Amino acid sequence: MTAKTRYFVIASLLVMFVGLGTGLVAFYVGFPATAFFNRDTPNELKYLPSTASLVGAVDVREIMTSDLRQRLRQAMGGEAQDNGRRQFQELTGINFETDIERIVACLDAAGAGNNGLVIARGTFDDVKIEALMREHGAQVQDYKGKRLIVAPRFGENDFGKFGNDNRSTPLTPPTILALTFMEPGLVAFGSSPLVQHAIDLHTAGGDSAATNEELVGHVRELEGGNAWVVGRFDVLRAKAKLPDIVANQLPPITWFGFRGHVDGGLQARITAEARDDESANMLRDVVRGFLALAKLQTTSKPEFQHFVQSLQLGGTGKTVSLSLDVPAQVFDALGAALPKPPAQSPQQ
């Protein structure tokens, strides 16, 4: 063996051993490659419980000022939407078009009932919001030095009447909701136990969604959009108590994620982590079949062709991903197909 050959063999083996060793350590210890790069997750994650089954965030300001939102507003009756927004503002003192910058929300399906929590960052009129909530039967309590505005059954009779919703049945089962101002410009709103937990985390720290490495790992994979959702599909499915015949048809997915970027259109990426590689391959086959069908179906509909052609199936190992790009023309076509709602006057 010549010296050159010897060096080549040594270098190759070194690369393989170091590479595989690093990968193996990363696989077992969970050392993220992103440790080299500081990519921020929302700060609000540290107020969400570590057991959250579904976490999402929306850059409300960016979406509200996007072209797409303006188009949808025109297509779906801007006046009716304005009425809904006005009613919400009268009820809560919050104008969600201008006051809210960002929302981070979670659903904790671990306990009994559905516990949800919304952390909103923006500009809020604390006094007005508290006064309006008290008008609707809320009571103010003190919890670890924070004012906790508790509203039993809040939302049952109030939120059901928004916009053109004339349903007589309540939207949600009775839930004790609470609201607190964590710090200037940061509101926590949701089920009372989770709001109290958020106050605990704010004052004393502890295990939160931000310390849940697995969750944070999935959140980091979704960077780049102005709205995202990450959730435990298996936990939510178990909580939903679906009939066996339906549950058996659902693919064996553990985690799922959605990342969307709303501007002139919608660019999105949906990811699903299957139980194993075989399940992921099956899921890919199913999606591939649907994509093929969609491509064949839309050959005569040019307005949908760009959307269908943008559908890209991807993913490695247990992960299945679907990227899509919905251009503004698709929303225009959908908006034109929808019946225009009658405009409501503010007095109604």
Next chain:
Amino acid sequence: MFLALLVGAPMAIALAVRIVTITTGLPVVNGAGLSGPTLFGILIWLLFVRFIVPVLGVFYGTALIADEVDDKTITYLFTRPVPRAAVLVGKYFSYLACVGLLVLPSVIVVYFLVVPIGGQIGQAFPSLVADLGMLAVGLAAYGAVFALVGAQLKRPLIIGLVFAFGWESTVLLIPGYLKRLSVAYYLQALVPHAMPQDSSAISALLQVFQELPSVPTSLICLTAITIGALWLAGRAVETREYVLEQ
């Protein structure tokens, strides 16, 4: 030079992608962000599985015997006190070691350059191991098939190229059982990544009728192809009379 280009190109592409993403963020395809693991899958599929592995198989597999014939050095090997087939098998294993030490580290370097872009090394590690295994099996199968071509035919390089980039690509597009007579059919079932698609109607139809063998079936068939081709190549070397041109 040829080897350096073949193995260095994916690393250069991965490095370029990495540098570009540092300044401009993740690449966007059809309006959707491309993640590192997805990009890695595309590189594995398009560069390694569809190009580098068959090319290495063709050039070095056919050269096992054909180069010795061309250089008129085969006489020296056949006069050794070992069976002729043993010479071929020994050269085949040296081919495996060489191409393995070239391709697999290259894949690892590409992995560490590309996957951290929006992905996690630990999370995608099983797919790296599967990729390395799949490429090793592919190199072994293609090497054995082209060793047979080199031992059996007079112009093995041309036939090998036609087989690798003509037959293998074409039969995969034809519905029916013909694709089972290719190495790529069994190899693609071992690829842990979703295959990149284009948006043509042909591609859409192919996706509907796409049929892939299971992983155990693929492994069994690839092992059978490797052993069978090596055995036939050994027999050809044992029985064939190599006439050296003067």
